[in-house]
Amino acid sequence: MNIGNIFLTLIPIFFTIIIGYLGGYFKVFNSESSKGLNTLVTKFALPAHLFIGITTTSKQTLINQWSFFLTMTIGVIGFYIILLIVARLVFKFDLTKASMFSLNATQPAFAFMGISVLGSLFGAQEIAIPIAITGIVVNALLDPLATIVGTVGQSGLGKSKDEKTNILGIVLHGLSEPLACIPLLAVVLTLLGFQAPDIIKNALDQIGSVTSGVALFAVGVTVGIRKISLRPIAFGISILKVVAIPLYMILVAHLIGLDHADTIKAILLVSFPGSAVAAMISTRFDSLSTETASSFVISTILSLITLPIYISLLM
Template identity: 65%
Template sequence: MGIEHILVILAPIFFVIALGYLAGYFKKYNMETSKGLNTFVTKFALPAHLFVGVVTTSKQQFIEKWPFVVTMFLGIVGFYIILLIVSRYAFKMDLTGASMISLNSAQPTFAFMGIPVLGSLFGADAVAIPIAITGIVVNALLDPLSIIFGTIGQRGDNKDEKSESLWKVTIKSVLHGLSEPLACVPLIGIVIVLIGIPIPELFNDMLNQIGTTTSGVALFAVGVTIGVRKISFSVVSFAIALLKVAVQPLVMLGIATMIGLSADDTVKAMLLVAFPGSAVAALIATRFEKREAETASAFVISAILSLITLPILITWLM
């Protein structure tokens, strides 16, 4: 695929992001109202879109996607664990801070850029399952794991304070992750397909009414989130951003090659982790009051860097 074709695909995507950025920068939205956009995408529009994509897929296609599931698990959760160990023992960070940096280096903003970018390359129907799998890995596994390690770190720093048992924290974190629409809705859809329950076409049409709004609103929300945030150009912020948009996709390539994914699935896996860091991951860091400035800035810096890295990756892979 030529660079001109790549630019034609990406130009509308980055235009909508830029439009959202201007809306945030000129105070048409603030931190609170931008959360409303994010909530609409992550809890309503995208889950509806993914549900339709999942339930209109055959059982055999799901069975054949197990290598992709393993690849995404290793490329996201495995990448997080390696960074956590390196941050903790090589750079001597406290466990909570190491967990937050590793999370923000490993979690992509797949929910906002997956459909518009991958959909433009492969078609919206072809990318619903890969995005749904990524949503389950991130929301049901990665985020709970980072919260558990963050909590363990806090307990170690505050030995005199009473706190919940680690078992309760683990259960609550996992249940919270599974309760997120981006995790539970695709899972419900997969169960429906595997059991063989038919879904009326009318029901899919109703969900599509909101699901088809995902692409434009998600990109606009990314821009707004960038526009309302302040940037701190620190070494840590740049390191997180580079790990996210440059290193993780290359690690994913190695994993996909080792597992033997098809060429198309390899491209999808790489691009899904090549997207900028996640605003959700930055919010988790804020919750723990660890590395808030660096992680929030890394989200913005990674989004800017993706203007360069995404065209390069797509040109190379396609």
């Protein structure tokens, strides 16, 4: 794909983000309405879209995706663990701070940009399963793991309440998120031979079809309402997010032996800007909250440069 075609593909995507940004910047949307847009995408529209994409896929096609699941697990969880160790031992961060730093440098905004960017490159049907797998890895594995480590860190610093860390509860909470449980349910049903009939497909498409535009608009709104802090940690998180983890994913995909198309999907899925969800987790722990919110904005701006480069090199 040449540079001209890449920009023709990305211009509508970033135009929608810019419109959302203006809505946030000029206070048409505030933090509460921004959360509402994020909730619409992550808890309703995208899960519905993924459920249909998976349950209209053949059982054998799904089975063939085991290597993609392994790649995303090693790529995402492995990168988080590597950064956690480096942040703890080299930069001497406390455990909670190290966990929040590593989470925000790892977790991509796949739920918001994946449908539009990958869909325009491969087609909506082709990218439903890769995005669903990423959702399971992030929401059922990464977020609970980072939350557990962060809670253990606060416990060690004496900042937690007088109760033991409920690891099982945290994991179950991660699994209860629609972006984890709905794709997981769809995978199980498909492996059992279920194929969604047209009536279910048409019903869920009513909400699922709004995913792409609303998700991109929500990214812009979130960027528009946040103030940017240009601290080194914020830039560090952003560079790791849009440069380091895509390079790491190239190595993982090569070692696993993914085919070319799946390798491109895996790399692009982790090369998207940082996640607003990860920034919210940092705020909940009151650890690096300003830096992680700023890194979400900075990494979104940097992705205007990095995404076209990755696509031109990979496609």
